[in-house]
Amino acid sequence: MNAHVPALAGGGNVLAIIPQTFEETFRIARAVVAAGLAPASLVGKKTGDDAASAVAVCIMSGAELGLKPMVSLRSFTVINGKPALYGDGLINVVRMSGKVAFLRTGHEMRDGQMVGYCHAKRSDTGEESRVEFTQAEAERAGLWDSRPTMRKKVWENNQQVWKDGQPNDAPWYRYPQRMIAWRAAGYCLRELFGDVLGGIRDEFEAREIAELDELRDVTPPAEGKAGPSKPPAPPKPPAPPTAKTIDAEPEKPSEQTAEFILGDFLGEIETSLAGAKDEVEIEEIWTDFDAPAVLETNGHADMIDAAFAIKNRRLAQLSPLNGG
16 A cells, blocks of 8 residues: 555755745735734734734845845844844844854953953955943943842733832843843944944844933923922812802712723733633633723724734634634
8 A cells, every 4th residue: 555655755955935026925924923923022912914014024124134034033123113133133134244254242251340242354345343332331321230129010900010029031130141242242233234234223222212212301490491390289178168058969079980092902902812821711801801892882893803803813823723
């Protein structure tokens, strides 16, 4: 019976699938989203073709730097709507350019302080550069973190609350040697290989720019221009009741309801479902939120399908057969 079964061929080369047209790129992007392999930092709360579009743009951005599609997804992040490369992605792009004579990164101790460095040389022009980033510079920039525990938000009963004593999982606490070396590499490689990187920033510089964009001037006005800042006056005490107000029917207190924010509500659903371990737990979380009723009550009935899409996406991640 096995005489007619063809033999398995050995050898051959393993090649990546490289799309040649936009349609092929979008087809790969859809497959990535359906498989649940799209990075959360890239797609955020997007679903369907919106998420596939974000993945497709990431693949095209990486192709301009010579990266294969799946390597692009592992190398890129999105900060404040702008693509940026992780530290290892930045080094990978420069090495693949063929313009590197040598590139060395690392860290060393100097006078009790950690110093990250990057030393590189171009093979085409002979230019050479060595850039250092010290622990003191990291501390001034607010990057260095030596706290074993910290105060941060955690999810409890489908809502985020602040809690003290949580383990510090910040990369500058867990991997200070790697982070300080990558920071030096970001400065060095963007200066020496600007033509190769094509204006793409590293993750750290992109985060700093995003934080600067969000800064607001909170300096109080100088005395003499707008007057010294004064604390608000305390509220006036209520007037004593009169006969007229006693006989009158008491007014019903106005009911103040919290403003319904659609994006926050859908985000809470997605975050809660992400922690579900099986289909039963997904259904319990879905029932607790009662998304169709809440959306219809708050005038967002057109977003009920979007809420179901979030649920179906999580089901598909646990079991592809349930993805619809």
